[in-house]
Amino acid sequence: MATSLNLGNSIDYLVDIGVFDVLLPFLLIFSIVFAILEKTQIFGQGKTNINVIVSTVVGLLIVVQTELVELLNLFLPRVAMIMVVVLMGLLLIAMLAGKEFSGLKGNVLGVAVIFIIIAIIYALTASPSPFGGLGLTSQDKEAIIAIGVPLVILLIVIGVVTKNPDKPKTESFLEKLAKEFGGK
Numbered sequence: 001m002a003t004s005l006n007l008g009n010s011i012d013y014l015v016d017i018g019v020f021d022v023l024l025p026f027l028l029i030f031s032i033v034f035a036i037l038e039k040t041q042i043f044g045q046g047k048t049n050i051n052v053i054v055s056t057v058v059g060l061l062i063v064v065q066t067e068l069v070e071l072l073n074l075f076l077p078r079v080a081m082i083m084v085v086v087l088m089g090l091l092l093i094a095m096l097a098g099k100e101f102s103g104l105k106g107n108v109l110g111v112a113v114i115f116i117i118i119a120i121i122y123a124l125t126a127s128p129s130p131f132g133g134l135g136l137t138s139q140d141k142e143a144i145i146a147i148g149v150p151l152v153i154l155l156i157v158i159g160v161v162t163k164n165p166d167k168p169k170t171e172s173f174l175e176k177l178a179k180e181f182g183g184k
Helices: 007-016 019-040 048-064 066-100 106-125 138-161 173-180
Strands: none
Touching (some): 019 066, 048 066
């Protein structure tokens, strides 16, 4: 009897033996902690053995906490999807701007940072349903309103107070926007 190779069954087998719940989260946490310890050299120069031990302990401590592993398994695919969307947007900008593209600047950079923060909050709070919106409780919504509204008002006041009205306007809005997108 001939058996056929089915990749779906292989993935199911990996799920059944715990690769996605134990091994991959451990490798991710271990790699991140090890890279940070190696870069910062907190324990001193040439102390790779200590960095490996600390990274292993932190990775194992995270894997034991099943709630954190579930959060990672929900969060990382969403972040990966956001990264794909952002990369596609950057590719489109680079195609339109051509060789002159030198990165986002000014207001466009500020809007991009705000978009990224909103995307991260969405990735952390979205319901697992592909059709559902934000999985925010009423307490979460109240906290966002209680923090967000005063923050927006503060930013508007700072913008009005620090605005320089004596500065002459030398370029149009579209020219400034083109420069901020990295064009000429």
